[in-house]
Amino acid sequence: MLNFVVRRLLGMLPVLLAVSLLTFLIASLLPGDLALVILGDQATPENVAALRRDMGLDQPLWWRYLSWLGHVVQGDLGRSFRTGQTVLQAVAERIPVSLQLMLMAEFIGLLIGVPVAIACAARAGGAFDRFMTGSAFAMLSMPSFLTAILLIYLFAVELRWLPATGYVPFTEAPLANLRFFVLPALTLALAEWPGIMRVLRSDMIATLQEDYIALAKAKGLKPSRILFVHALKPSSLTLVTVTGINIGRLLGGTLIVESVFALPGIGRLLVGAIYTRDLVILQGVVLLVACGFVIVNFIVDMLYAVLDPRIRHGHA
């Protein structure tokens, strides 16, 4: 097991290196001179040249990458030239919002998706299965800005149960905080559950054909035990993968949902950085989000080993 963990950890290194190179190149190869952006239209060529020298922009690309990477490794991701905030500060300020949104959305998504998938697989081809598979398909093709607006209309405008937009930190007003998060999390969850449901349903249906399920029936086990103990665990590998990808994606913030519900998350930070051409923030945030993705995938790999002893013992 330890061997397995170390192997997976070492495997992450080249991925992280590639990610850093890509984020650096994207930011550096964007058209437009950073020094010119900072100094504005009135800058004299001398000033621009001086700033380029100060920022190291006159150095060759590979040198700039290496020196940036050197700083990154030491935890220095740079500083916004507009707000003066470091990348880490900016991210630390926004990450609780995106993290909470992600957790709540994923929780609601799994809460809907998993039971529906099990119920559908238990009676595959039945009326409930066909209805839910159809609904999932409909939900999947619904863009999140539309879901968001419909939910706001229903719960905030018509029923007046929940606030439409806004944010307070959890530490200040927990209940109000949760109320602010319900609609955005629900918007995301409504887009998440169809995927969760579809992969788990099809894996469950395949598992229920297995010999060991026939044996479990022949052993006279209760149907609930067959579904939840014998079938769910071996069917959940793809589910874990999908959930991991969802979490990674939501970690990076959700541009549309954060914008519609006015939540100050990573998504809004990124949009802001793009609008103001704040390349340092953009590059740093993209790198951090990518790292988060890699870490989530590592956790997914570990979960595989927890779920399937054959992976744990290096048999598969």
Add this chain to the structure above:
Amino acid sequence: MSAPLLTIEDVAVELPTPRGNLRAVDHVDLSLEAGRTLGIVGESGCGKTMLSRAVLQLLPKKAKLTGRVMFDGQDLVRLEPESLRRLRGRDLAVVFQDPMTSLNPVLTIGTQLMETIQEHLELDAPAAKARSIELLAAVGIPAPEQRLAQYPHQCSGGMRQRIAIAIALSCEPKLLIADEPTTALDVTIQAQILDLLAREQRRRHMAMIIITHDLGVVAGRADEVAVMYAGRVVERAPTQALFKRMHMPYTEALLAAIPKLETAPHTPLPAISGRPPDPTRPLKGCSFAPRCNYATGRCHEAKPVLTSAEMPGHLYACFHPIRMTEGIEA
């Protein structure tokens, strides 16, 4: 004599396929008394596995089953799911063909043994564990206590089949159905597993159905043998009687297809030529007629029914039964 433990009465199984209904089991009657062994023999696709699944009520959802399966005074076909569940694993147990796929890969051997015991017998966890260790030891697993914490992939195929047998035996069933229990195993392991099944059967006085394609497997181990072909029982007799004097040309052909020690090397085996009939297109006459050396016009026109031979309990379905005078070594 008391009523048989298991009576299969006019059981037929039909499976819908895109090419029409497939008659997997074609009106079979069989019975088995407590403590006795019945061998069901036939080649792949003859319906022997479907018949066993019909007894266990584990047929595919779309399969249509008619007839009655009386087990211990109850008709399994019409039993409530909950009563059936209480019966399965407790009085009615099964060992499947492939131990590589019949054990759940993500649950420990201990869990898979103990869940059956705790489902049917009123035992607490320590008692169920003690019983599991006993069972593993009984089926010849060394260091049974350590095995409980292991997963199936950590055991060899023969070991897994022993574990599957331990699970089947765990609640002292009245009937054990062994569906080709040795087909997926190494030759050296096969005899061990069959001997284990025979020993435990005698010890526990349970009835057993051994399903196999190998007449050699049932020769010394079954009290009675039923030979199946194309979904029907074509010959049925006490084992001794069958091997002494078989009447059905198909049984003879099956026996001839087993390699013998005394034949010279490189002698081709007298394999049965042709293939079984398409089960979605039933024949008018005897289903074996197209492949039979003895077939005449009558065999293609009418279906022979199971009739009694001169020996009691010996039934066969053939218009031109073989009259063998000398017996074949069983």
